[in-house]
Amino acid sequence: MAVEVAGRLRQVAAAGQGIGLWRLIRTRTTFAAGAAILILVSLMAIIAPVIQRHDPQGLSPVDRVEPPSAQHWFGTDHLGRDVYARTVHGARISLRVAASVALIVSIVGVTIGVVVGYNRIADNIAMRLLDGMMAFPTLILALALVATLGSSLNNVIMVICIVDTPGMVRIVRGMVLSLRERPYVDAARAIGTPLPMILLREIAPNTIAPVLVQSSVYFGSAILTESALSFLGVGTPPYIPSWGNIIGQGRAYIQVGFWIAFFPGVFLALTVLAANLVGDGLRDLLDPRLRGAR
Amino acid sequence: MTGYIIKRVLAAIPILVFVGLVTFSLVHIAPGDAANIMAGDYAGPDDVKKIRAELGLDKPLGRQFIDWVKRTATGDLGRSIFSGQSVGKLVKQRLNPTLSLTVGGGLLAVLIGIPLGVVAAWKSNTIVDRVAQVFAALGLAIPGFWLGFILLWAFAVNWRIFPAIGFVSIFDDVGGFFRSIALPCLLLGVTGSAVLVRMTRASLLEVFREDYIRTARAKGLGERAVLFRHGLRAGAIPIITVVGFLAAGLLTGVVVTETVFTIPGVGRLVAEAVQQRDFPIVQSLLMLLASVYVLVNLLVDIAYAYVDPRVRL
Numbered sequence: 001m002a003v004e005v006a007g008r009l010r011q012v013a014a015a016g017q018g019i020g021l022w023r024l025i026r027t028r029t030t031f032a033a034g035a036a037i038l039i040l041v042s043l044m045a046i047i048a049p050v051i052q053r054h055d056p057q058g059l060s061p062v063d064r065v066e067p068p069s070a071q072h073w074f075g076t077d078h079l080g081r082d083v084y085a086r087t088v089h090g091a092r093i094s095l096r097v098a099a100s101v102a103l104i105v106s107i108v109g110v111t112i113g114v115v116v117g118y119n120r121i122a123d124n125i126a127m128r129l130l131d132g133m134m135a136f137p138t139l140i141l142a143l144a145l146v147a148t149l150g151s152s153l154n155n156v157i158m159v160i161c162i163v164d165t166p167g168m169v170r171i172v173r174g175m176v177l178s179l180r181e182r183p184y185v186d187a188a189r190a191i192g193t194p195l196p197m198i199l200l201r202e203i204a205p206n207t208i209a210p211v212l213v214q215s216s217v218y219f220g221s222a223i224l225t226e227s228a229l230s231f232l233g234v235g236t237p238p239y240i241p242s243w244g245n246i247i248g249q250g251r252a253y254i255q256v257g258f259w260i261a262f263f264p265g266v267f268l269a270l271t272v273l274a275a276n277l278v279g280d281g282l283r284d285l286l287d288p289r290l291r292g293a294r
Numbered sequence: 295m296t297g298y299i300i301k302r303v304l305a306a307i308p309i310l311v312f313v314g315l316v317t318f319s320l321v322h323i324a325p326g327d328a329a330n331i332m333a334g335d336y337a338g339p340d341d342v343k344k345i346r347a348e349l350g351l352d353k354p355l356g357r358q359f360i361d362w363v364k365r366t367a368t369g370d371l372g373r374s375i376f377s378g379q380s381v382g383k384l385v386k387q388r389l390n391p392t393l394s395l396t397v398g399g400g401l402l403a404v405l406i407g408i409p410l411g412v413v414a415a416w417k418s419n420t421i422v423d424r425v426a427q428v429f430a431a432l433g434l435a436i437p438g439f440w441l442g443f444i445l446l447w448a449f450a451v452n453w454r455i456f457p458a459i460g461f462v463s464i465f466d467d468v469g470g471f472f473r474s475i476a477l478p479c480l481l482l483g484v485t486g487s488a489v490l491v492r493m494t495r496a497s498l499l500e501v502f503r504e505d506y507i508r509t510a511r512a513k514g515l516g517e518r519a520v521l522f523r524h525g526l527r528a529g530a531i532p533i534i535t536v537v538g539f540l541a542a543g544l545l546t547g548v549v550v551t552e553t554v555f556t557i558p559g560v561g562r563l564v565a566e567a568v569q570q571r572d573f574p575i576v577q578s579l580l581m582l583l584a585s586v587y588v589l590v591n592l593l594v595d596i597a598y599a600y601v602d603p604r605v606r607l
Contacts, residue, residue, distance in 0.1 A: 128308065128312070129312070131309055131312075132308075132309050132312030132313060132316070133312075133316075135309045135310075135312070135313050135584055135587060135588050135591075136313065136316075136580070136584045136587070137542045137545045137546050137583060137584065137587050138542070138546065139546035139549065139550075140545065140546060140549070140564065140579075140580060140583050140584070141580065141584075143549070143564065143565075143568045143576075144317075144320060144568070144576050144577075144580045145320075146568070147567075147568040147569075147571050147573075147576050148320050148321070148323055148324045148328075148571075148573075148576075149323070149324070149325065150324075150325065150331070220435070224437055227437055227439075228437065228438075228439060228550060231437075231439045231550070231553075232549070232550070232553060232565050232568065232569070233565075233569050234568050234569060244437075247439065247440055247443065248439075250443075251439075251443055251554070254443065254446060254447055254451055254458075255451055258447055258451075261440070261443050262443075262444075262447075265436075265437070265440035265443065265444075268437055268440065269432075269435050269436040269437065269440065270435075272434075272435040272436075272437070273431060273432070273435035273436075276431065276434060276435055277431070
């Protein structure tokens, strides 16, 4: 099995010291910072029930729209709910959506892309369909689909997967078009390896590098799309605190309770920034031709 | 060139047909029954029946599709299930603010994004480049609706320089017009320019690595001449494609921006229709915006071929 990613990593490692990823962390402060923030946010999401200090759904009409204090670090919203607790819990939604989308789109994208790139008839049909899918501005299509399917967390994940998959298929397909001409694929065919095995063992593993980079891009954009849908009131249902719907609800209280929408937004921007930094770092590591580009 | 244009226009037709198919299917992929969803929780069976007839859902599927194609082709975009107004009329009423915002925001994005990208590439690895890159990274990470909220809070609530809501037509009050679109355009411009900075910088860096740039320097041309006469001319070509990205950014940005700044435009219409699950409006707006997007990309392709003859081959 020829895995070029490993070779690439070894090359990078040979050029410097240590293994590739470790070197990346040491040499690129931006990548390291991004990774550190993502780890912290993930940690925050995991231990949210421990560090919440208040019930994120606990109504307290007496404490409506209270500014930040020692009792309520990020203040309270229009129903007296603790904004800090809600923000901490919002991380769970964002990361769940982002990780699910990145994983599902990668698996589905590689599966379709490999088949489509290898078979000319499938390729012709699929490329027309993908061109059609990509003719929609993504957020508008996502909005229309969520409106149709109904607002639930799973529907939000599914819809973001639907709008993101065509891009992934395109990238994988482009890779496969050149991979299928490689000598080791010819060799595998010559010794009688069945087609599914060729696709699975020779072609698919070699698409990992660009898929990894692209899925990190989708990780960040999925967080943005989920929050935009929730902000517009059609994403994550209001009874689950997500950064987008907290900001959407807080917008109405801009005159009296600036903090309600402010704090979740800081976490939201920071998390997306971190995901993008990690993505840029991976791109630099796995595709040196693009270094400095994008 | 004419051959190329004809080829591109013909290629856009199946895409529009596909867009139409997806849009038409929208009502039919709704779990349960679209009429039920639209009627809401308190509707009786008669109400549902009425909506079903209104949407034409009581007819056979093939018949529905033919009817829909006929109507769309003749410009009848259907009518709102709630207000009863025709979509064409609703869009027309709300076109002025949206056009003002997209033109203003797009111009601002180009005016910020491209010069910043050029300077970043020209002075790459200097402090100027760093600043441009940080700007782009933040612009891509900060969600537009939150940045809009911050702008609104700072300039409309705190300092009261600009109005917090609404839109004033340029035909009614020129000063009021500019005040009412200042913040929304700033938001669209800043978020839109982030992509432009990155793409411009990347494409120019590529150009600066070319042999003819080295030759130009070697023959003793000043940096300014190298940049303007050799670098920008070649670098401008890929930047045209960026306009396509910008169009997508503006089309979706308008939905969020008009919601944040409470501006009665087409974007706000999209958001409201989606919230109320007003399917006829959602459908025709999806069709309309996707068609605009396809058209913009078609124009971008043609412009690209015009300046770069290699593409026509």
